[in-house]
Amino acid sequence: MINKHGLEEAIEIWRFSEKNLNLLMEKIIQDDESAIEFKKGGAYSLAAQENEFVELKKVSEVMASLKIPVEVYSSDEVQKRVGAINFVGGIKYVDDAYTNPLKLLQKIMSKINVTLIEMTEASSVVTTHEGTRIVKTDNGDIECAMVVYALNGYTPIMNKYFHDKIYPTRAQILMMEKVQYFMEGPCYANFYLDYFRQLPTGELLIGGFRQLEKTTEVGYSDHVTEVIQNALHQFVMNHLPQFTGKKVTHRWSGVMGFSADGQPIVGSLPEDSQVFFAGGYTGHGIGLAFNTAKTLVDLIYGREIPKWLSAKRFT
Numbered sequence: 634m635i636n637k638h639g640l641e642e643a644i645e646i647w648r649f650s651e652k653n654l655n656l657l658m659e660k661i662i663q664d665d666e667s668a669i670e671f672k673k674g675g676a677y678s679l680a681a682q683e684n685e686f687v688e689l690k691k692v693s694e695v696m697a698s699l700k701i702p703v704e705v706y707s708s709d710e711v712q713k714r715v716g717a718i719n720f721v722g723g724i725k726y727v728d729d730a731y732t733n734p735l736k737l738l739q740k741i742m743s744k745i746n747v748t749l750i751e752m753t754e755a756s757s758v759v760t761t762h763e764g765t766r767i768v769k770t771d772n773g774d775i776e777c778a779m780v781v782y783a784l785n786g787y788t789p790i791m792n793k794y795f796h797d798k799i800y801p802t803r804a805q806i807l808m809m810e811k812v813q814y815f816m817e818g819p820c821y822a823n824f825y826l827d828y829f830r831q832l833p834t835g836e837l838l839i840g841g842f843r844q845l846e847k848t849t850e851v852g853y854s855d856h857v858t859e860v861i862q863n864a865l866h867q868f869v870m871n872h873l874p875q876f877t878g879k880k881v882t883h884r885w886s887g888v889m890g891f892s893a894d895g896q897p898i899v900g901s902l903p904e905d906s907q908v909f910f911a912g913g914y915t916g917h918g919i920g921l922a923f924n925t926a927k928t929l930v931d932l933i934y935g936r937e938i939p940k941w942l943s944a945k946r947f948t
Contacts, residue, residue, distance in 0.1 A: 635695070637895075642941055644699060646896070649939070650917075653924035654730055661740055661923075662732075669736035670833055676729035677820040679711060679720045681872075685824060686722045693724045702727035716815045717872045720822070731819050731830060734919055750775075757791065760905055781929070782910035785918065786890030787853070794902055798947060799913045802891045803850045804840055805857050807865040808883035811835030812875050827868065837876055839865050855886045891915045893947070897925045899932055900944025909933055910944075 634643035654673075662671050680686035689705075696703040704725045706714065711723045742749070750772070758780050759767045768775040782788050786801040812835050819830035827841030842864040843850045850861075862884055869876050892898055892913030902908040911929040914921055928938050940946060 638941065645939065646941060647699075647701065649924055650920050651728070653921055654728075656927065657737075657923050661737070661744065665740065669740055670733040671730065671737075672732075672818075673728070673730040674818050675725045675727045676731065676818050677706075677711070677715055677723050677725050678825060679715075679717060679723035679820055679822045681720050681822065683721055688824075689722070689724045696726075714817045715820055716875055717820065718874060719872050723820075725818070729818070732919070733832075737919070755791070758908060766905075766908065779907045779909070779933075782908070782912065783926070784890075784910075785912040785914060786888040788890060788910060788912045790853075792902065792908075794904075795910075795912075798893050798898060798944070800891045800893075801851060801853050802843070802889045802916075803852070803855065803886050804843060804889050804916070805850075805861045805865070805886040806838060806840040806884070807862060807869075807881055809837040809839075809869065809876050810879045810882050812837075812879060815875060822868075822872075829869075829873075836882070837869065837873065839869060841865070842868070853888055855888060857884045857886050889914070889916050889918075896941055897921055898944050898947075899925060899929050899938060899942045901932070 634646055637643075638646065658673075662669065666672070678689055678692075680689050693703045693705050704727060706723050706725065708721050711720050712718055714725075753770050753772045755768050755770045757769045759769065761767060761776075765776050765778055766780050768777065768780060782791055784791065786799065788799050789795040789801070811832075814831060814833065814835050816831035819828065821828050823841070823844075826844055827839070829837060829839035831837055842861045845860055845864055846858060849858075866881060890912050892915050895915050896913070897911065897915075898913040899911045901910070909929060909932065911922075911925050914925070925942065928942055932938050932943075
């Protein structure tokens with residue numbers, strides 16, 4: 634981020650993610666941490682090769698100089714803390730947290746006072762001569778004064794404005810049957826491209842390896858592929874011996890929204906200032922989306938928003 638945005642803006646983006654977590658804790662999670670499997674116990678980036686470990690140690694030095702809590706661990710310390718073998722070392726982001734995303738969503742829904750229309754697919758938005766908007770859906774039309782697209786990877790379906798700004802990108806997941814809980818926190822590997830964590834009930838979730846089929850892991854299909862699923866399973870066998878002989882219980886995929894420059898996008902349509910949008914989280918939705926939504930509200934009310942989030946950066 635420093636190379637891409639410069640030091641000042643990179644720090645601003647990092648602090649934005651910290652605020653995202655603090656807002657979730659204050660407004661949503663509150664005293665229900667266990668109910669949604671929330672834990673602020675840090676997360677790890679692990680290196681299987683020495684050159685990657687060198688890079689991670691450089692990252693840790695920069696973060697430490699900015700007073701961002703980070704710790705460096707040897708191969709033996711990595712094995713002791715997260716049970717992973719065949720890594721030369723890693724770093725821990727001390728203030729990171731994790732949760733069950735479905736339970737977090739349910740908690741958010743329990744706090745909102747709206748008419749929620751589920752199982753209804755919107756296909757387009759039409760502006761009438763009277764200045765209202767008609768949302769076309771498979772369950773009839775909905776008339777409103779203002780529209781917000783909160784569709785992430787599906788945003789380009791609604792308007793061609795997003796075709797060069799947000800791209801649907803598939804992520805595949807593999808889940809293995811439970812073993813005794815041993816992993817201190819979630820982990821990234823292979824320069825952050827692969828990721829895994831153990832659920833509180835003992836099951837393993839692992840995703841990633843999109844780089845093996847980068848040209849085809851795009852679009853709106855949510856099928857899984859043999860190449861990536863085999864790579865996920867082989868990773869587990871190479872690095873997490875606790876799951877040797879255990880069964881794969883689930884395989885699935887989902888569609889993410891990757892932005893053109895890797896940062897979320899907030900704005901309104903050039904042709905209709907009352908159609909707003911937020912999306913393009915590039916695989917970091919839980920870490921950024923709540924504060925991004927708050928930023929969208931700021932925009933709607935005419936308040937200034939960060940330039941690195943504004944869609945105006947593409948004009």
